[in-house]
Amino acid sequence: MLAYRHAFHAGNPADVLKHVVLLQALRLLLAKPKALSFVDTHAGAGSYALAERMSQRLAEYMEGVGRLWQRDDVRTALQQADGTQRFPQAVLDYLRAVLAFNPDGTLRVAPGSPALAAHVLRDTDPMQLFELHPADCRSLQGLLGRRRHTTVHPADGFAGLKAVLPPPSRRALVLIDPSYELDADYARLLAALREAVERFATGVYLVWYPHVQSLESRGLGRRLRALAPAAWLEAQLWTAPARADGFGLMGSSMFVLNPPFGLEQALREAGPWLADALGRDGAGRFVLDAHLP
Numbered sequence: 589m590l591a592y593r594h595a596f597h598a599g600n601p602a603d604v605l606k607h608v609v610l611l612q613a614l615r616l617l618l619a620k621p622k623a624l625s626f627v628d629t630h631a632g633a634g635s636y637a638l639a640e641r642m643s644q645r646l647a648e649y650m651e652g653v654g655r656l657w658q659r660d661d662v663r664t665a666l667q668q669a670d671g672t673q674r675f676p677q678a679v680l681d682y683l684r685a686v687l688a689f690n691p692d693g694t695l696r697v698a699p700g701s702p703a704l705a706a707h708v709l710r711d712t713d714p715m716q717l718f719e720l721h722p723a724d725c726r727s728l729q730g731l732l733g734r735r736r737h738t739t740v741h742p743a744d745g746f747a748g749l750k751a752v753l754p755p756p757s758r759r760a761l762v763l764i765d766p767s768y769e770l771d772a773d774y775a776r777l778l779a780a781l782r783e784a785v786e787r788f789a790t791g792v793y794l795v796w797y798p799h800v801q802s803l804e805s806r807g808l809g810r811r812l813r814a815l816a817p818a819a820w821l822e823a824q825l826w827t828a829p830a831r832a833d834g835f836g837l838m839g840s841s842m843f844v845l846n847p848p849f850g851l852e853q854a855l856r857e858a859g860p861w862l863a864d865a866l867g868r869d870g871a872g873r874f875v876l877d878a879h880l881p
């Protein structure tokens with residue numbers, strides 16, 4: 589039985605990076621009329637009520653979306669259309685999407701990747717959502733199970749990915765966002781991604797991974813690049829100093845295979861703002877590496 593529950597971490601700085609990149613990639617891909625499939629191999633519960641016990645226990649969201657929400661300039665920007673120019677567009681798009689789930693302006697809900705994707709996709713764009721934890725899968729089913737063209741799979745996303753690729757429209761964004769609860773997740777991720785790219789080379793793949801002090805985590809960026817995709821970018825957001833005990837999350841990466849045109853520029857603008865807003869004790873840093881021939 590899996591112990592990881594995303595409710596403990598929803599809305600933390602890593603989620604902010606992940607969801608900023610996800611929303612921007614979707615926004616750019618949705619500029620074309622042809623159907624776009626969204627595949628989430630590790631979808632979680634879909635959305636998280638922040639007042640609930642699991643979210644309150646560590647209150648990680650207070651270092652992430654909650655920290656952004658408390659800023660006067662953010663509140664003003666969200667209330668007044670003319671106060672928005674000083675924000676990078678990708679940050680603003682993210683904040684507006686979160687506001688849609690908190691319409692009175694009080695932060696009560698941290699939308700997860702499936703909720704955010706459903707918010708920006710068109711009704712005709714399919715969703716394939718995988719989630720193994722039975723309770724989170726039930727929540728996800730309740731939230732999105734009745735959406736048209738949507739399948740919630742109570743199944744292993746690493747194993748299930750290849751069966752949903754390529755989609756009929758041959759356009760898809762795949763988010764791979766494991767919990768890395770098991771060391772084997774690193775190797776399974778690489779194997780699933782390699783197989784997916786062999787079947788569907790033109791898909792857009794987004795991989796989230798944590799910056800922790802383990803060998804697997806430190807080597808993953810290099811191993812993702814060694815898959816030798818034609819085009820990729822990696823956005824790293826560092827927000828916390830290394831701890832003496834060797835535990836804890838210092839930051840995270842979003843690795844994007846086949847990034848849509850415009851994503852690199854949008855992230856170059858948004859990243860430094862996020863590092864400044866979310867960094868603690870001088871640790872805020874944004875790094876963007878890209879190979880875009």
Ligand SMILES: C[S@@+](CC[C@H](N)C(=O)[O-])C[C@H]1O[C@@H](n2cnc3c(N)ncnc32)[C@H](O)[C@@H]1O
Binds near residue numbers: 633
């Ligand atoms: C980091 S959370 C997902 C968060 C979500 N993508 C978001 O951004 O809102 C990872 C999820 O993967 C689930 N999970 C773990 N191993 C899995 C697997 N092999 N297949 C599908 N889901 C898995 C966990 O139960 C957890 O809910």
